[in-house]
Amino acid sequence: MNTNYNRISEVSDAVMEKLEAAAEKVASVSIPSDIPHGDMPGDKIEIGDSHTAKAKTIFPKLVDELKKTIGSNKYGRAVVAVCGGSGVGKSEIASCLSFLLEQAGIGSYTMSGDNYPHRIPMYNDAERLHVFRESGIRAMVDAGVMSQEHMEVLKKWQIAEDDANKAHAETDTWFKSYLEGGSKGLNDYLGTPKETDFEEVDQIMKAFKDGADKLYLKRMGRDEASLWYDEVDMSSKQVLIVEWTHGNSDYMSQVDIPVLLNSTPQETLEHRRSRNRDGKLDSPFTTMVLELEQQKLVDxxxxxKIIITKAGELINYDEFKKLYNMD
Known part of the structure; x- marks a missing residue:
């Protein structure tokens, strides 16, 4: 028993020394564009200068946090969550951070939280829409505005995928109850155990911190036949990085160091516009989903433990609150 404890203590001391050296040398490390990335099947990432710059900005602060966390874990391990909204660069920056750790001789694995919804993407998207519409129609009944005439109008908007468009409430006052009820129902689904198996993710992180040499990690593709588990060797890993919108969720208890890649709603919208080559904007429903997810990130x-802006500036929580005019 003492021999095992001594071995673990020696591993932890060695990791601490490597972390110290890594923080000092990070500026001189070159990050190639073809580094290993997360474990989401079919996930394609393109690492650019902005991603590497942000990763190098985050890294020294991450090292400070890792030294505290690894020092308090008897296996010399830590779980880092890289979270943020759509298009903020979670996969890319998490991969860069993992690469920097590996280059310093600190074993790191990048895991995608997007493998853990209860439904494959196609069915989860359909469930989100169903929840929104069912909740909206129930709200119309409760508000006393349900009628055949209103439903005929609503049906046309639904067919056109325009039934989450806030502009309709300006001309059709009854629509407000549908919109508010649908939004509330959707908010109660997004990023909750109804949508995602947070318990499984938490158990994986706990097993890692408890010294597991191997883990069975879920893989979720785009169809029902693309669902399986891989056995992953963790014997040489000290850091598990989870890249995921919901990485800082209250439904998990095992994240040691949440890293928030912040992007204001305006910045997110501009980013998504720039990525759409045909200039087509998101549907009103997709926009609603993004807005609700953004609010959860803010909450x-x-x-x-670490917050970085889209411009690449490290900020504290007080500075973050000023961005959102929070008291």
Missing amino acids: QAHKA
Whole structure:
């Protein structure tokens, strides 16, 4: 028993020394564009200068946090969550951070939280829409505005995938109850155990911190036949990085260091516009989903150990609150 404890202590001491050296040398490390990335099947990432720059900005602060966390774990391990909204660069920056750790001789694995919804993407998208529409129609009944005439109008908007468009409430006042009820129902689904198996993710992180030499990790593709588990060797890993919108969720208890890649709603919208080659904007429903997810990120931000802006500036929580005019 003492021999095992001594071995673990020696591993932890060695990791601490490597972390110290890594933080000092990070500026001179070159990050190639073809580095290993997360474990989401079919996930394609393109690492650019902005991603590497942000990773190098985050890294020294991450090292400070890792030294505290690894030092308090008897196996010399830590779980890092890289979270943020759509298009903020979670996969890319998490991969860069993992690469920097590996280059310093600190074993790191990048895991995608997008493998853990209860439904494959196609069915989960359909469930989100169903929840929104069912909740909206129930709200119309409760508000006393249900009628055949209103339903005929609503049906046309639904067919056109325009039934989450806030502009309709300006001309059709009854629509407000549908919109508010649908939004509330959707919010109660997004990023909750109804949508995602947070318990499984938490168990994986706990097993890692408890010294597991191997883990069975879920893989979720785009169809029902693309669902399986891989056995992953963790014997040489000290850091598990989880890249995921919901990485800072209250439904998990095993994340040691949440890293928030912040992007204001305006910045997110501009980014998505720039990525659409045909100039087509998101549907009103997709916009609603993004807005609700963004609010959840804002509500959870107080737990983040590291916050970086889209411009690449490290900020504290007080500075974050000023961005959102929070008291």
